[in-house]
Amino acid sequence: MTPERVTPAVPSYASGSSEQPLLGDTIGDNLDRTAAVFGDRDAMVEVSTGRRWSYREFVADVDALALGLLDTGLTKGDRVGIWAPNRSEWTLVQYATAKLGLILVNINPAYRTHELEYVLNQAGVRLLVAATAFKTSDYAGMITEVRPRCQELEQVVLLDSPEWDALATGSASGDRARLAEARASLSPDDPINIQYTSGTTGFPKGATLSHHNILNNGYFVGETCGYTEQDRICIPVPFYHCFGMVMGNLAATSHGSAMIIPAPGFDPELTLAAVAEELCTSLYGVPTMFIAELAVSDFESYDLSSLRTGIMAGSPCPVEVMKQVINRMGMTEVGICYGMTETSPVSTQTRADDSLERRVATVGRVLPHLESKIIDPDTGLTVPRGVPGELCTRGYSVMLGYWEEPEKTAEAIDAARWMHTGDLGVMDDEGYINITGRIKDMVIRGGENIYPREIEEFLYTHPDVLDAQVIGVPDVKYGEELCAWIRMRPGAEPLTAEALRAFADGRLARYKIPRYVRIVEEFPMTVTGKVRKVEMRARSVELLGLTAAEQTRHA
Known part of the structure; x- marks a missing residue:
């Protein structure tokens, strides 16, 4: 019998061709x-x-x-x-x-x-x-x-x-x-x-x-x-x-x-x-x-x-x-x-x-x-x-x-x-790229890898949410838990953790639903418009009383 030929998977590689040459000027x-x-x-x-x-x-x-x-x-x-x-x-x-x-x-x-x-x-x-x-x-x-x-x-x-x-x-x-x-x-x-x-x-x-x-x-x-x-x-x-x-x-x-x-x-x-x-x-x-x-x-x-x-x-x-x-x-x-x-x-x-x-x-x-x-x-x-x-x-x-x-x-x-x-x-197959997060931003909760970007995109579907950022904070039981910082639309009632859970129930895996919610007027930012998630995490640890959890060692 002739062995079945297996088509190799297409690698995630792309190069940009162009009829327009690079500029050689100063x-x-x-x-x-x-x-x-x-x-x-x-x-x-x-x-x-x-x-x-x-x-x-x-x-x-x-x-x-x-x-x-x-x-x-x-x-x-x-x-x-x-x-x-x-x-x-x-x-x-x-x-x-x-x-x-x-x-x-x-x-x-x-x-x-x-x-x-x-x-x-x-x-x-x-x-x-x-x-x-x-x-x-x-x-x-x-x-x-x-x-x-x-x-x-x-x-x-x-x-x-x-x-x-x-x-x-x-x-x-x-x-x-x-x-x-x-x-x-x-x-x-x-x-x-x-x-x-x-x-x-x-x-x-x-x-x-x-x-x-x-x-x-x-x-x-x-x-x-x-x-x-x-x-x-x-x-x-x-x-x-x-x-x-x-x-x-x-x-x-x-x-x-x-x-x-x-x-x-x-x-x-x-x-x-x-x-x-x-x-x-x-x-x-x-x-x-x-x-x-x-x-x-x-x-x-x-x-x-x-x-x-x-x-x-x-x-x-x-x-x-x-x-x-x-x-x-x-x-x-x-x-x-x-x-x-x-x-x-x-x-x-x-x-x-x-x-x-x-x-x-x-x-x-x-x-x-x-x-x-x-x-x-x-x-x-x-x-x-x-x-x-x-x-x-x-x-x-x-x-x-x-x-x-x-x-x-x-x-x-x-x-x-x-x-x-x-x-x-x-x-994807056409060479388009979707950014799912930072390697260091990845949250590992009880062995589950969670990418904050996915949770943030979900939060934007809430009609009262103007902007949202999600970070990982220390947790004694799971190693990390999710904390959402949320900016509300003008006139909207502040979103509680309970209300967020109700909104996400059945639409988001339970382990992806943020345990903590902070309503804020603004996020700590760099001058280039990037959110300082390290600073957000430090503030959250202090405000949520998670210092002891942060000091807990995990395998």
């Missing part, structure tokens, strides 16, 4: 190419101040600032810190440093002295550009406090000061040959940016990114959104993070689109107003931003008819929120992006012609010139399609490494240059 050269074609079109609009720049004016101000930076004695490879909310000056510094090969160090606007001092020293920042203050943050005061302990920090320039004016305009008529000479030594593979990952434990790590990394990622994100010179991108997400400076700024300038800055910090009303006033065609945000915008009391009074697309990313995107963004905001081509700082950041993205189900239930498929695979975290082997495992990505977008931390780099990027994300995902 960021400065790419900006100049754009300005040469679209010089009279809007490049940047700062809604809060009414200031606006055409591409020709934007390049002129970038070059003037670059010449000013040259006058300080900085040379290629030196680090320049930027510590400020979303302002036009932030973007000017981004492009001016890129034109000189200076490495821009993005400093989280939410940092305090301990974190600021660490980043300034770890990156070896020589010049720091900073806002004087913003909201409750006294940047100038904190800089004064830490500066004596930052030996490599030679100069601090505060925005809205004579020193900034001199830096930005003092060399406007300077020797442009010096600028050309500095740019002639640059390579697209040079490091150009250090972004500190918002770690929840220990000190953050500095993901080091090149021109090639972030310019191409911004470009292909923009290509996937269908950007042209006609597009106007509203960017309420922080420039400090890749979402703002790469998916926002670089996606815009590589296509001749306009960067619209609605406000220094996120404000739902000001964001909606900017979209209406500036006729924005695209709007960005993390899920909590879109939730806040949709909850604005006079939401219907804003004319959002110019919107066609946008991006929701930064953390898992609730299905119900995505549906409202499409139906109520008119963003019919809105997409989901998935990625991480270490991958510049986007690895997968939904497409405008994807079905509604694809766009609300997956993070899309791999972008052009990148590879994705799902592996068994224990063996490292690629799993078959439909089987969950750890998502890995490889290609031009993978960072150069963590700044001066080769051991931590080796922990994240393997010998074959695959970036291990730490995220759990499933790849």
Whole structure:
């Protein structure tokens, strides 16, 4: 008898093909190419101040600032810190440093002295550009406090000061040959940016990114959104993070689109107003931003008819929120992006012609010139399609490494240059990926593996739940129990644990129903819109009196 042939399972691997080649430019050269074609079109609009720049004016101000930076004695490879909310000056510094090969160090606007001092020293920042203050943050005061302990920090320039004016305009008529000479030594593979990952434990790590990394990622994100010179991108997400400076700024300038800055910090009303006033065609945000915008009391009074697309990313995107963004905001081509700082950041993205189900239930498929695979975290082997495992990505977008931390780099990027994300995902037969949780977020209750994302999606189906986050908390009997933090819709009665159990009974396995429920006004968040689940867990342990349970040892 002829033995029956068994067809091998299709592996969870996908690569992004494209007829569009990767860009070989530096960021400065790419900006100049754009300005040469679209010089009279809007490049940047700062809604809060009414200031606006055409591409020709934007390049002129970038070059003037670059010449000013040259006058300080900085040379290629030196680090320049930027510590400020979303302002036009932030973007000017981004492009001016890129034109000189200076490495821009993005400093989280939410940092305090301990974190600021660490980043300034770890990156070896020589010049720091900073806002004087913003909201409750006294940047100038904190800089004064830490500066004596930052030996490599030679100069601090505060925005809205004579020193900034001199830096930005003092060399406007300077020797442009010096600028050309500095740019002639640059390579697209040079490091150009250090972004500190918002770690929840220990000190953050500095993901080091090149021109090639972030310019191409911004470009292909923009290509996937269908950007042209006609597009106007509203960017309420922080420039400090890749979402703002790469998916926002670089996606815009590589296509001749306009960067619209609605406000220094996120404000739902000001964001909606900017979209209406500036006729924005695209709007960005993390899920909590879109939730806040949709909850604005006079939401219907804003004319959002110019919107066609946008991006929701930064953390898992609730299905119900995505549906409202499409139906109520008119963003019919809105997409989901998935990625991480270490991958510049986007690895997968939904497409405008994807079905509604694809766009609300997956993070899309791999972008052009990148590879994705799902592996068994224990063996490292690629799993078959439909089987969950750890998502890995490889290609031009993978960072150069963590700044001066080769051991931590080796922990994240393997010998074959695959970036291990730490995220759990499933790849379907068409290559679409669904993120099911974090490896470290997984809750193990009495031997059952529970992924909080699944429970959160269920909670969004409750008519009174505005937002929900689920964490594991210690339990003597089961090892861990589920605790749900819930934000209620305005006017709704607070949801009790008993009411939640009644709602979930028969619809959710009993072991997946949260034992504890906390009703809150807001979640502890990073500046990039990611929920600090480690902090939520610590607070829950204290508030629920679970310290003894936490100290109980389990096999």
